[in-house]
Amino acid sequence: MTLLDFARGPAMQWAFVIFGIGVAWRLVGMFLLLRDRAKARARRDAPVSDGTRAIIMRSVPPKELEHHIVFQHVSGYAWHIGFFVTILFFGPHMPFWKSILGFGWPTLPSEVITVVGAITIAVLIALLVRRLSHPVLRVISTADDYISVIVTILPLLTGLISYANIGFDKETNLALHLLSIVLVLVWFPFGKLMHLFLAFPTRYKAGADYGRKGVAA
Amino acid sequence: MARLETVGEALARQGVSRRAFLKFCAATTSLMALPPSMIPRVAAALEAARRPSVIWLSFQECTGCTESLTRSDSPTVEGLIFDVISLDYHHTLLAAAGEAAELDRKQAMEENWGNYLVVVDGSIPLGNPGYSTIAGISNVDMLQETVEGAAAVVAVGTCAAFGGIPHADPNPTGAVGVGEIVKDKPIINVSGCPPIPVAITGVLAQYLTFGQLPEMDELGRPKAFFGQSIHDRCYRRPFYDNGQFAESFDDEGARAGWCLFKLGCKGPITYNACATVKWNSGTSFPIEAGHPCLGCAEPNFWDKGGFYQPLSEVEWGGWTQLGTAAAAGAAIGAASALAARSKQKKAREEEA
Amino acid sequence: MSGLGDIAVAVEITTGNVTPLLHEVRHALQRLLDTGEPTVIDLHSLPLAPGELAALENELGEGEVSATLNALGPSLLRETAVPGVWFVTHRNANEEITGQYLEIVKIPAILEAQEVDIRLGIAALSENLEQTKAQDHRDTQDGST
Numbered sequence: 001m002t003l004l005d006f007a008r009g010p011a012m013q014w015a016f017v018i019f020g021i022g023v024a025w026r027l028v029g030m031f032l033l034l035r036d037r038a039k040a041r042a043r044r045d046a047p048v049s050d051g052t053r054a055i056i057m058r059s060v061p062p063k064e065l066e067h068h069i070v071f072q073h074v075s076g077y078a079w080h081i082g083f084f085v086t087i088l089f090f091g092p093h094m095p096f097w098k099s100i101l102g103f104g105w106p107t108l109p110s111e112v113i114t115v116v117g118a119i120t121i122a123v124l125i126a127l128l129v130r131r132l133s134h135p136v137l138r139v140i141s142t143a144d145d146y147i148s149v150i151v152t153i154l155p156l157l158t159g160l161i162s163y164a165n166i167g168f169d170k171e172t173n174l175a176l177h178l179l180s181i182v183l184v185l186v187w188f189p190f191g192k193l194m195h196l197f198l199a200f201p202t203r204y205k206a207g208a209d210y211g212r213k214g215v216a217a
Numbered sequence: 218m219a220r221l222e223t224v225g226e227a228l229a230r231q232g233v234s235r236r237a238f239l240k241f242c243a244a245t246t247s248l249m250a251l252p253p254s255m256i257p258r259v260a261a262a263l264e265a266a267r268r269p270s271v272i273w274l275s276f277q278e279c280t281g282c283t284e285s286l287t288r289s290d291s292p293t294v295e296g297l298i299f300d301v302i303s304l305d306y307h308h309t310l311l312a313a314a315g316e317a318a319e320l321d322r323k324q325a326m327e328e329n330w331g332n333y334l335v336v337v338d339g340s341i342p343l344g345n346p347g348y349s350t351i352a353g354i355s356n357v358d359m360l361q362e363t364v365e366g367a368a369a370v371v372a373v374g375t376c377a378a379f380g381g382i383p384h385a386d387p388n389p390t391g392a393v394g395v396g397e398i399v400k401d402k403p404i405i406n407v408s409g410c411p412p413i414p415v416a417i418t419g420v421l422a423q424y425l426t427f428g429q430l431p432e433m434d435e436l437g438r439p440k441a442f443f444g445q446s447i448h449d450r451c452y453r454r455p456f457y458d459n460g461q462f463a464e465s466f467d468d469e470g471a472r473a474g475w476c477l478f479k480l481g482c483k484g485p486i487t488y489n490a491c492a493t494v495k496w497n498s499g500t501s502f503p504i505e506a507g508h509p510c511l512g513c514a515e516p517n518f519w520d521k522g523g524f525y526q527p528l529s530e531v532e533w534g535g536w537t538q539l540g541t542a543a544a545a546g547a548a549i550g551a552a553s554a555l556a557a558r559s560k561q562k563k564a565r566e567e568e569a
Numbered sequence: 570m571s572g573l574g575d576i577a578v579a580v581e582i583t584t585g586n587v588t589p590l591l592h593e594v595r596h597a598l599q600r601l602l603d604t605g606e607p608t609v610i611d612l613h614s615l616p617l618a619p620g621e622l623a624a625l626e627n628e629l630g631e632g633e634v635s636a637t638l639n640a641l642g643p644s645l646l647r648e649t650a651v652p653g654v655w656f657v658t659h660r661n662a663n664e665e666i667t668g669q670y671l672e673i674v675k676i677p678a679i680l681e682a683q684e685v686d687i688r689l690g691i692a693a694l695s696e697n698l699e700q701t702k703a704q705d706h707r708d709t710q711d712g713s714t
């Protein structure tokens with residue numbers, strides 16, 4: 001069995017098993033541990049609109065801070081969008097999605113994806129450097145933060161390398177690319193990558209439970 | 218060692234004119250994938266080169282490789298390479314058979330000890346010596362005996378190079394390539410199922426011209442022919458880059474000649490010269506005919522998933538497996554949540 | 570059905586290699602003029618889509634000279650409409666193409682009579698002459714008796 005066969009077959013299968021167990025474990029565990037009832041009641045009883053509001057409000061920077069966090073804000077959005085464009089709209093990725101979902105969708109020219117992918121890597125590396133050099137950020141960063149960023153960069157990097165046909169031979173490059181995805185799947189449930197599933201529900205839950213705090217002006 | 222005549226002498230003896238010789242040199246240079254500016258040097262080297270003696274052994278094979286090389290029945294320039302080497306033993310082409318032929322082989326070996334080339338096509342079964350024999354001699358024994366006095370071994374075809382189809386799972390005969398058995402001689406692998414004829418003659422031409430084996434890649438294949446992937450040199454590459462793929466063999470994309478990646482093309486991981494040298498005297502090659510590359514020049518190409526399975530398609534296990542995993546995960550999650558709750562409750566009760 | 574041409578397959582693919590190739594030819598021509606150095610381009614060493622070779626041939630056009638060489642099969646050496654640019658196709662005895670080149674040269678070297686062959690020719694001719702001379706000699710002797 002070559003590395004590529006291993007990456008496409010057993011490694012990928014185990015990755016999905018671990019991913020499935022891990023994600024379900026965390027979601028179910030968290031759900032069952034929800035407080036039955038908030039101790040501090042919301043001022044008004046409108047959980048749906050308050051929850052939705054929280055999702056939106058927390059997706060844009062607060063007015064007071066807007067000017068101070070332009071870089072984090074823009075770069076954060078930029079790489080998330082770049083990341084998803086790359087994995088969802090690169091032509092050769094389509095058989096991957098098709099093999100899982102059973103259907104596909106139109107894709108973008110590879111040149112576009114190459115540029116988007118390269119920018120995404122650049123932004124992620126810039127953010128990683130910032131995390132390492134910013135005194136406050138460095139103190140509050142945990143191993144999870146570093147692992148999650150690196151695990152996210154690797155598929156982009158190996159993908160670009162294999163597209164550009166540099167480094168090892170194409171087959172090894174492709175195998176490493178697939179293994180980097182295996183790594184994402186395996187790490188996913190146990191680190192901050194889990195926010196893909198949790199970010200919006202937790203915002204919603206907080207909004208629905210507490211509504212808007214403070215004095216109504 | 219018997220003094221072998223030079224290539225120049227051999228050609229002159231056959232009444233080949235200087236112009237014809239130059240044409241032969243042009244073809245040879247291009248066979249070796251050298252730039253045309255090398256033609257004069259090739260001509261000079263070829264004139265003085267001695268004709269090497271070649272012993273060709275055929276083991277577990279389908280004769281496709283020999284066929285690929287000799288399919289033509291009147292002299293070709295590739296064929297001429299054969300005329301100028303001295304092919305002393307090739308049991309498929311030899312009129313004699315059995316022990317008489319074996320005598321030829323032994324004689325050629327003795328006369329050219331230390332200098333002859335051994336060309337092998339077909340894999341060697343290690344399971345049971347009786348699986349494949351020639352004049353009662355098992356393939357392994359014949360190979361080991363013959364390579365002893367050889368200068369180098371050329372493994373022609375994926376079977377001889379990497380085991381090929383006989384080696385495919387479950388490999389009933391225990392077939393292996395030459396490299397698994399011969400460890401102390403230079404081996405050059407000219408893989409392909411069959412190999413491109415000029416890749417075979419190119420290696421022979423190189424040996425003939427410069428008396429040495431060409432530069433090889435990490436799988437022991439001549440770089441001149443296996444240095445770049447099919448994908449690197451594929452004329453459909455612009456479509457790959459544009460994200461334009463044929464989705465089936467009869468859709469618009471297929472008709473428009475789009476990239477065959479999604480139909481399972483193994484071009485990106487296959488190193489061979491089909492995309493430039495092409496087949497049938499440069500007529501076309503599989504991708505040009507609308508069929509994805511099978512990857513026949515690579516080890517284990519037979520066992521690399523389906524021929525029509527795209528490279529980026531993964532065997533991820535399926536929804537049932539994922540569902541089962543999720544169910545297991547959910548059970549663990551529920552158990553741990555309940556455990557946490559009862560712990561909290563206990564703590565609260567103790568506090569109270 | 571009478572042939573492949575009848576199947577409705579519209580293939581218009583370009584590798585984009587034709588134009589750079591023509592630029593290379595132009596540089597080679599300039600070099601030929603300046604230094605006399607000829608250039609040979611192996612047309613099988615670069616990827617060309619179906620039809621691109623024909624496009625290239627079309628682009629270069631038909632010149633004044635065309636020569637056939639019969640050695641190990643027919644070879645066609647055709648000057649293109651661009652003087653100094655030759656389209657060379659070598660074929661084997663089966664008429665299969667063994668090589669295709671663009672030669673940028675005043676006259677392809679292979680067309681010139683080769684010294685080795687000239688020497689062989691002289692030898693053959695001398696031998697012929699010797700024989701005729703001997704024959705004549707015999708004839709006169711026969712006649713005198």
Ligand code: SF4
Pocket residue numbers: 447448449451452453454455457475476477478482483484485504510
């Ligand atoms: S047809 Fe195959 S080799 Fe050609 S570009 Fe597409 S994937 Fe690459």
